[in-house]
Amino acid sequence: MASEPILLDHLIDNAAAEGGPRIELRDPGNLDEVVALVAQADTATVDRAVRSAHAAFPLWRDTPLAERCARLRAAADTLVAAADEVIAVMARESGMLPGTNKAEIGMAAAIVRDNADHAETSLAPACFEDADSTVEVEKVAVGVIAAIVPWNAPVILAMRKVSPALAVGNTVVVKTAPTAPIGLTRLLQAFAAHFPAGVINVVQGGGETGSALVAHPLVARVSFTGGLKVAQIIMKQAAADLKRVSFELGGNDPAILLPDADLDKAVPRIMGGAFRRAGQFCFAVKRVYVPRALAPELIARMKADLDTFVVGHPLTAGVTVGPINNKGQFDYLLGLRERVRASGVTYLEGGTQADPQLWDKGYYMMPALVTDIDPEHELVTTEQFGPILPIVVYDDLDAVIDSINAGELGLGSSVWGEDLDAALDVARRIEAGMTFINNAGTSRLGQRYMPFGGVKRSGIGRESSPVGLGEHFALHAMNYHK
Amino acid sequence: MSDIPTLRNFVAGQWLGEAAPFEVRDPGHRDTILAHVVPADAALVDQAVSAAVKAQKLWACVPVAERAAAVLAAADRIEAEADKGLDGLVREVVLETGMLPGEITLEFRGAAFAARDNVEAAQVALEPEVIEDESSIVRIERRPIGVVAAIVPWNAPIVLMIRKFAPALVAGCALVVKTPPTAPIGITKLLAGLAELFPAGVINVVHGFGEVGAALSAHPLVRLVSFTGGGVAARAIMATAADTMKNVQFELGGNDAAIVLDDFDIETQIPMLMAGAFHRSGQFCFAIKRLYVPDAIYDRVFDAMAAYLDAQKIGHPLDPATTFGPINNKAQFDFLQGLIARSRAAGAELIELGTPVDPAQWETGNYMKPVLVRDAAPGLEAVTCEQFGPVLPVLRYHDLDAVVAQANRTEYGLGSSIWTRDEGRGKALARRLEAGMTFINKNAQSRLGRRHMPFGGIKQSGIGTENAEYGLYEFTEIHAINIHKA
Known part of the structure; x- marks a missing residue:
């Protein structure tokens, strides 16, 4: 797989732009490999990018909605067409499987089309009239996002921000993540050509680049997906000039099985919901609550499924679980694993190693189920963001719900049971931005219409759906007195 | 006690x-x-x-x-x-x-x-x-x-x-x-x-x-x-x-611009315009903070405004003779006195109007006469700041596009108002203003507006x-x- 490192630059005014020092980006599945040398935008480069977006804003804002949406739809097609060119390099930078990346790009294209559709149906002004006056509430673009x-x-998370922003008439500066900039930049380059x-x-860049972007006076709004600590810093910075913020942050999403859960359905969906992307996604199932009577059967079936996992480099054929993306997260998970094992629980590892010769060269860990665990254990009450899943046995559903709601995170959640009315009643008691019933994610309808985001410390604002589009415009209310 | x-x-x-x-x-x-x-x-x-x-x-x-x-x-x-x-x-x-x-x-x-x-x-x-x-x-x-x-x-x-x-x-x-x-x-x-x-x-x-x-x-x-x-x-x-x-x-806060168009009806619209600026002695967030008047009617509008304000009786709000109350607090009062002094020092023409209800009590409260700033320059502090009090800069204009640019050249974006009998022209101009709200012909919400207008500002006027x-x-x-x- 050895090849010359890619030189990755910024994209300003639809052209590659150098700026700032370069740092190495290594393959998390084989740290011997330098995948790219990535420029890190300094303040001057960030300023160029923001000024470019600011200069483009008036013309783009005044471009008719139909044309904005037509361009978005054409750009969505370009994403799909470009997918095969980037899924391998995405695997090498992020550790995610090529199939996962391909599905991600397809879903990102759907997000773009959904946002174009929502813009066409929800940007019209609301008008009211009576004998004395008229009121028109217009939805106006805010500027640089x-x-x-x-x-x-x-790719998905970028398109959740870029496509509604553009549909409304804003312009954007995207800051990529330091450990996954290449695929996204290549796709955005193709996308931007429209x-x-x-x-x-x-x-490109890390915290300093992000900080320069957030602090820039010509940025009107910051939309961030990531961790709570960074969000706190962004919000404090944004406070200085009262920028609008929206945050989609972490979760500690529970999957609650009810006594009538159908395990044939639930087991594969929960396993996918917990271990896809090696557990590294915001609304992954982070903890499972199972009634005592169902527990032995559930654990046995989940363990059997776990044993079929193949852990290794994402470009190795047959691999179903890739490495952890970065050293910080890997070290955290190793530490967590030690603490969990030392705490007297039952730690059930499963799966096989696809690349034993690479094992110590990458951020690999075997996925695991943890049973016989106290509901107040660190693994249950914190967001692990990795392939270690606690299964908590319960006798009292009310206590489970109280304990979930006592936490400060509230992104997703799932409820599993065949009586849908009973499942809905339970869902409505959970303090979360999203609850899935009998699955661990959104249906196609849900992708299009569910406001995506969390309550409490899992975020501010929503993405996707007409509600998410609404984060990207300001209201201008006009009142004409006759 | x-x-x-x-x-x-x-x-x-x-x-x-x-x-x-x-x-x-x-x-x-x-x-x-x-x-x-x-x-x-x-x-x-x-x-x-x-x-x-x-x-x-x-x-x-x-x-x-x-x-x-x-x-x-x-x-x-x-x-x-x-x-x-x-x-x-x-x-x-x-x-x-x-x-x-x-x-x-x-x-x-x-x-x-x-x-x-x-x-x-x-x-x-x-x-x-x-x-x-x-x-x-x-x-x-x-x-x-x-x-x-x-x-x-x-x-x-x-x-x-x-x-x-x-x-x-x-x-x-x-x-x-x-x-x-x-x-x-x-x-x-x-x-x-x-x-x-x-x-x-x-x-x-x-x-x-x-x-x-x-x-x-x-x-x-x-x-x-x-x-x-x-x-x-x-x-x-x-x-x-x-x-x-x-x-x-x-x-x-806001620095709400009011733009008078050339079909403004001085006979009927002056009281509404003045209320939009001087209601509550100017102490409200969406008060008119700066007024743009076309050159052709500037002097007549200004004189009518001055006449309106000169009829005001400034005094204690419980005195039935009072039409114009005091400033709520000493800090705001001191800020306004300072603003007036700085505006004068900058060469602006400030005209104080109205009369005290009870001159003997004048110093016991936070009383000030309402002030018009004649031919205020666009860069004057009284134009660019939120004064939150009865000091209104009145700017003369020749070019409406320049007024729109000036109105938008601020970190604020709360309210704004346009004064014209031409609904189409008013709304077209309203769309060019960067503000959360634009009122036409009255600087306040109608009954319908109270129910249906989202109230708030853009830029640094709110979230x-x-x-x-x-x-x-x-x-x-x-x-x-x-x-x-x-």
């Missing part, structure tokens, strides 16, 4:  | 607080102490939030129709206070704010409307949305966000409080209201009365200065800070709210909005539920 994207599903120069700009 | 009442904090139906009190004085007669107010300390703020948390869990389970009925009952009581006029709470608010009895009576009526309008908006906005296809169902439910800290300013304390109170309570939230230090009396008495309509702990009231606001913004169980006031405080609130990832909703369905959404969190059928 900073979109700060994480590494775990960069728009006037400056409508989409991309800067 | 023993007849000066003491105002404590209102927590779950109890009057609490033992800290050293501060004084509220009559801005029209500073020697008069209206109340001794006991500020809340951090422990009391925590007690208020804890009471609200406990009450909110139960209040959220009360059906929407029942919550709506309670807010509508509150609206009736507020309107009854307006009907009592100076025999009721209107008098208290007049004394503490310095605003005129007519202004405060209207404010109570406006607050009753705001309560009813928010209930009406809630009927639409709180209804779950259900979308279904053959394989799944999406339910989008709006849940109460939880405990809301409502931080309210002095300039229109009743209506600005009710704009938070009504949507919060109908949505199923509980409230901790922080009163403004120079106008805490009316709000507190009103809320303590309205609290009878709700379970104990749903409504709590705390007093104090910035540290009380900071304690509320920092409290981990407060989920939303809804603040009306100034940008400096808003920045501090947002930075503090970041630690606990709270939602914030801010309605802040989020109040009123209408959009305003109600600020007090909710979405819970989206996706039912997979197979």
